[in-house]
Amino acid sequence: MDKPSTPRLPLSARGVADPIPSSSPAFGTPVKPVRTGKSSSLHAKPTVLPVLLPPSILRPVAFRTFTRKHNLTLSSNALQVLATFVGQNCGSKWREEGLAERLLDEVAKIWRKNGGGVIVEEGNGTSLQSILQSIENNMVSGRVTPGKVTDREDRPKLQRNGTAATGTNTTSTPIEDEDDDAEHNDTRKWIKTISAFEQPRLTYNPTNKHFETSTTKPSLLPQPSHQTAFWRDRHNLVHQRLLRNESFQTSSFASNVTQSYKISPIVNLLGRSGSPHLLVGLxxxxxxxxxSLTDLTGSIVLDLSHARPVPEDGAWFSPGMMVLVDGIYEEEEIVRGSVLGGNGGIGGAIGGKFLGISIAGPPCERREVTLGLSSIHSSRDIGTSGGFGWIDFLGVGSERAQGQRMRKLENRYLRHNTSGESENNRRNMVIMGEVNLDNMNTFDALRHVFKIYNALPFEELPLGFVMIGNFIEKVGFGQGSGGNSIEYKECFDTLASLLSEFPALLRHTTFIFVPGDSDPWASSFSTGAASPIPCKPIPELFTSRVKRAFTVANNEYDGSSTNSIPGEAIWTSNPARVSIFGPVHEIVVFRDDISGRLRRSSVTFSERASQPEGTDHSNLAGMSVDDTVMKDDAEDKNSESPSVLATRKLVKTVLDQGNLSPSPLTSRPVLWDYASSIQLYPLPTALVLADSESPAFAITYEGCHTMNPGRLLSDGKRGPATWLEYDVLKNRARVRQRGN
Structure with missing residues (x-):
């Protein structure tokens, strides 16, 4: 007689999919169909017994993971959120089995990949709550399932919670939806135009040593306190830049002590009469x-009668600039420069005066240093260390989140042609300044320029045309003889007719229009004076005919043969920024007659003995000038022409100040809530200073290529047309004239 045995379960019941037997195993009851699928409640992930985890207990693990391993800093609120999350999802085994450390490491990786800031907190570049939610949906027994976290991104989005980072895309597809193997092999799809009113509004926090996104709603008529915040933020930005300079850092080796500069607050001058100090202020x-010189602690009257500018005749010094003054404090009982008089104190005017010995602008900081780019390898990968590489200054992705990938795309699109044999010839941008459309000679010059590029094959067409105002030569739009809306619209209608003669340019290039002070509507209220910056784009009321010309040209052409995206016209603000391949190339375009304003308001120093012949201008070292610029002004090739020296003086002043408008608000008004759009920190890769009062030039200083297209027609009459041809890959421009 055989031994009694329990009937075996059906194969379906013994499978891996449903290992639990039926309710009556002795009778071999078949497993119910409802229990066979993965959605069965019996297959829910194992539960974890939650624990209450105080943030102070988790802090050592979080510090080891976020700070030491990923170079991030946790805010107190973020630590509280993470402690609650770890306690609920990892339970009592968060420490013994290392579940918390693995979880925090995954959070840090996703935070960095999403372009979050150095300080981990909600709204600082990305959403911490969304990261934790995506991780929670893919956790089993307190462990993150490998490869199933859905919120990992290789590139940040253009717009996130808590930021105002929206960019004007030249195509209808944002960056995060682009693929490396996209259908169109056209560099123009990586060109983004960012208006000053769409740029992220960032302010520097000196306590956390970090940039923060402004949470207040911007206004064209803000509270007076916003003006104070505007000057305070500008001072903090320059001050932290100075402290990062190695000349202001004390050596840690006692045997090799080098001279370092120490900045004294103005309030520290009290009671120190006759002592030397180095001050920095406005x-x-x-x-x-x-x-007078003003910082966050007070102000003091300056005596610059014997001061020496550094470098000698190499920069402008005018009210509204941040300067370094080295000198001696001379105490007096009466407070000079104070309306009420009396003794000075903290936060007000300091009694006495400061005898300046030398005055200089704050030293410029290269873009690589600001973003923490230590080196660029042969593979175009970048090593990073320190800096603000995690900050998304333009809303197109931070350097550390996007830089490596974008440089690979640059290598693919610009360094190789369609056959992959040599550099791509389609990498130039044409820049024209002071395009006065109410002057009929301007259209003759434009027709000549467009004919030059329209005759080129598709592989050599420029990427785009940057046309900068003033588009109307009359001063004061809407003010008497300053022009009216009908006349202004007719100017652009004539431009649309001219552009229609060159359909190849309309189909394969991007036109960017930047207004000037005489363009509507800001000039309607300024009556010829400098209008507030940033200025809004030209209203669509006047530009509809130009846009229609692009639409007609694109509808009549099938671009499948050239594999390119349609051409378009973009009307942006003044100033504006053009991003190419995310943070790799940043081009700032600003229309302003800044050189004349600096000459009128600059400080005049006492005369000294004239410099001997052959003086070395080494104080302007680091600047390289295009040899085609102002060549007619230099009679001797071995000597620097006055125009070149004046150009170097202008470029050094603007870039050292790190601001597009280093002038008092009375001479160049600024919209306080949009002041971050005029900052030049970090330095852009290229800066277009469209100054109609200066000749065309192209100069490189501290890695920033600064250029001025001048006037399209130098005398406003029939004559040679002047414009710039900018090579994006080489970051160099050359001045071109009709017939060259």
Whole structure:
């Protein structure tokens, strides 16, 4: 007689999919169909017994993971959120089995990949809550399932919670939806135009040493306190830049102590009469009409009668600039420069005066240093260390989140042609300044320029045309003889007719229009004076005919043969920024007659003995000038022409100040809530200073290629047309004229 045995379960019941037997195993009851699928409640992930985890207990593990391993800093609120999340999802085994450390490491990786800031907190570049939610949906027994976290991104989005980072895309597809093997092999799809009103509004926090996104709603008529915040943020930005400079850092080796500079707050001058100090602050005019220096602690009257500018005749110094002054404090009982008089104190005017010995602008900081780019390898990969590489200054992705990938795309699109044999010839941008459309000679010059590029094959067409105003030569739009809306629209209608003669340019290039002070509507209220910056784009009321010309040209052409995206016209603000391949190339375009304003308001220093012949201008070292610029002004090739020296002086002043408008608000008004759009920190890769009062030039200083297209027609009459041809890959421009 055989031994009794329990009937075996059906194969379906013994499978891996459903290992639990039926309710009556002795009778071999078949497993119910409802229990066979993966959605069965019996297959829910094992539960974890939650624990209450105080943030102080988790802090050592979080510090080891976020700070030491990923170079990130946790805010107290973020630590509280993570402690609650770890306690609920990892349970009592968060420490013994290392579940918390693995979880925090995954959070840090996703935070960095999403372009979050150095300080981990909600709204600082990405959403911490969304990261934790995506991780929670893919956790089993307190462990993150490998390869199933859906919120991992290789590139940040253009717009995130808590930021105002939206960019004007030249195509209808944002960056995050682009693929490396996209259908169109056209560099123009990586060109993004960012208006000053769409750029992220970032302010520097000196306490956390970090940039923060402004949470207040911007206004064209803000509270007076916003002006104070505007000057304070500008001072903090320059001050932290100075402290990062190695000349202001003390050596840690006692045997090799080098001289380092130490900045003294103005309030520390009290009681130190006759002692030397180095001050940094805002150069301004006091209520009594005397020059004064102001920082966050107070102000003091300056005596620059014996001061020496550094470098000698190499930069402008005018009210509204941040300057370094080295000198001696001379105490007096009466507070000079104060309206009320009396003794000075903290936060007000300091009694006495400061005898300046030398005055200089804050030293410029290269873009690579600001973003923490230590080196660029042969593979175009970048090593990073320190800096603000995690900050998304333009809303197109931070350097550390996007830089490596975008440089690979640059290598693919610009360094190789369609056959992959040599560099791509389609990498130029044409820049024209002071395009006065109410002058009929301008259309003759434009027709000549367009004919030059329209005759080129598709592989050599420029990427785009940057046309900069003033588009109307008359001063004061809507003010008497300053022009009216009908006349202004007719100017652009004529431009649309001219563009229709060159359909190849309309189909394969991007036109970017930047207004000037005489363009509507800001000039309607300025009456010829400098209008506030940033200025809004030209209203669509005047530009509809130009846009229609692009639409007609694209509808009549099938671009499948050239594998390119349609051409378009973009109307942006002044200033504006053009991003190419994300953070790799940043081009700032600004229309302003800044050189004349600096000459009129600059400080005049006492005369000294004239310099001997053959003086070495080494104080301007680091600048390289295009040899085609202002060549007619230099009679001797071995000597620097006055125009070149004046150009170097202008470029050094603007880039050292790190601001597009280093002038008082009375001479160049600024919209306080949009002041971050005029900052030049970090330095852009290229800067277009469209100054109609200066000749065309192209100069490189501290890695920033600065150029001025000048006037399209130098005398406003029939004559040679002048414009710039900018090579994006080489980051160099050359001045071209009709017939060259």
């Amino acid at each position: 150069l301004s005019l006091s209520p009594t009409g005397e020059l």
